[in-house]
Amino acid sequence: MSGHSYQVEERYVLMWSGGKDSALALDRATSSGIAVDRLLNFHDATTGRVRFHATRVEMLQVQADAMGIELRGIGTSWSEMEGRLLQELGQCRKEGFAGVVLGDIHLADVRAWYEERVTAAGLKHVEPIWGRPPKELIREFVESGGRAVITCVDLSRLDASWLGRIIDERFLEEIGATGIDPCGENGEYHSYAFQGPVFSHQIRWRPGATRSDSGFEQLDVLPATP
Structure with a gap:
């Protein structure tokens, strides 16, 4: 995150997917003095689910409530996504936000795509977990008390038995044995974070x-029944 200085009065938006990388990026950002005042999520308007993660938007709201941060969920089609993102970035700038925090790790083309659009809108582009070894990031997430459940697997990389697996101490060793990116950065798997330092309480x-x-197996995560 070098190259930026953060002022106490500055407010930031964080691109929120609901997964472990978003949670870790938020934890690192806030620990370094960045005030995240809004979570921004783009999801499929037809299904009401986060693309790839397959998480219902209502479950993102449960996370936002447990963090005490406003969630702005925007439903779009895939073709409308870029236009709506540009519109939203412009609105953030008008509202006085200083920048956008993202949870990219090592996909340079993905990072560049967002960075170009964020900076063009006059906002700072912040990547708290960029360039860190994925194994270290998983360990940091787990050791901080973070927990997440796997909600989607790419069946060409992992079998369906990984669906519903909890990301915990055991997971680090087991995912390492598969040979895939431990963070699933290439789309091998996606997750839903339900515990950790960014939450005021564990999400049930x-x-x-x-x-x-289309070659992915997905698990629906629902609110726990009282």
Whole structure:
């Protein structure tokens, strides 16, 4: 995150997917003095789910409530996504936000795509977990008390038995044995964070139905029944 200085009065937006990388990016950002006042999420307007993660937007709101941070969820089609992002970045700038925090790790093309649009809107582009070894990031997430459940797996990289697995101490060793990126940065898996330092309390949830979608197996995460 070098190259930026953060002022106490500055407010930031964080691109929130609901997964462990978003949670770790938020934790690192706030620990370094960045005030994140809004979570921004783009999801599929037809399904009401986060693309790839398959998480329902309502479950993102549960996370936001547990963090005490405003969630702005924007439903779009895939083709509308870029236009809506540019519109939203412009609105953030008008509202006086200083920058955008993202949770990219090592995909340079993805980072460049967002960085170009964020900086063009006159906002700072902040990547708290960029360039860190994925194994170290998983360890940091878990050792900080972070926990997440795997909600989607790419069946060409992992089998369906990983669906619903909790990211905990055991997970680090087990995912390392598969040979994939431990953070799933290439889309091998996606997750839903339910515990950790960014939350005021553990989020209670229950597993719902599983479904297959274009080579991916997905698990629905639902609010826990009282």
